Amino acid sequence: MACAHKYRRYAVVCVTVSLCASMLAGCLAMDRSERERPTAILVLGGDPEREVFAAYLAKRMSVDRIFVSSPAAGAEDRLGDALSRSTISFKAVDTVTNFSTMIPLLKAAGVKGVYLVTNKYHMRRATWCASVSLAFAGIEYVPVFVPPSYVPPERILVPDEPIVKVARDMLRSLLWCATGIDGTTFASYLRPERVHTQPDRIAPFSPAPAN
Numbered sequence: 001m002a003c004a005h006k007y008r009r010y011a012v013v014c015v016t017v018s019l020c021a022s023m024l025a026g027c028l029a030m031d032r033s034e035r036e037r038p039t040a041i042l043v044l045g046g047d048p049e050r051e052v053f054a055a056y057l058a059k060r061m062s063v064d065r066i067f068v069s070s071p072a073a074g075a076e077d078r079l080g081d082a083l084s085r086s087t088i089s090f091k092a093v094d095t096v097t098n099f100s101t102m103i104p105l106l107k108a109a110g111v112k113g114v115y116l117v118t119n120k121y122h123m124r125r126a127t128w129c130a131s132v133s134l135a136f137a138g139i140e141y142v143p144v145f146v147p148p149s150y151v152p153p154e155r156i157l158v159p160d161e162p163i164v165k166v167a168r169d170m171l172r173s174l175l176w177c178a179t180g181i182d183g184t185t186f187a188s189y190l191r192p193e194r195v196h197t198q199p200d201r202i203a204p205f206s207p208a209p210a211n
Contacts, residue, residue: 038113038142039064044098045071047119049150051078054117058082069098088201096172099133100182113140120145121158125166132173
């Protein structure tokens, strides 16, 4: 009973702190007189359909660049014609590091606004992390989840991730903003199976094709 009570108290604290931080980050982001039109797509790697949809979205929205964080094997083929405009990094080991490892690449390319692409079940955690990490970097985002027509049947009905997991990663995002410490710092010791040695694939800038 004591353990369960402690866990519930921990969950309440996490949610409360995270909601306050989310509201603060949102207010800071909305304080800008003009919102940046997204000029790039940020794909949080994982399910393969994310890159397929990102390639379509880039063409549909005439977006100049695609940034893909730690995708599943075969991402180059899934990106198709958009590969020449895609930057792929394999440094991230989880959702928090999807942002912390990609933000330097986004800033180096002068990106100030992105379409944030992931699956629907993962979007709540992604946007909570983005509301801290991307806002901290001065990058605005528009969330776009992969539509059901791109998703295999077994993943269409996957429920949203639990709020405790979402709150945990938002707190970790706050920690990264404050200290620079993220999951990559200890990944080689704690999660060696997620560490990749491939070098980043940095795409040269070129305009997106017209619709």
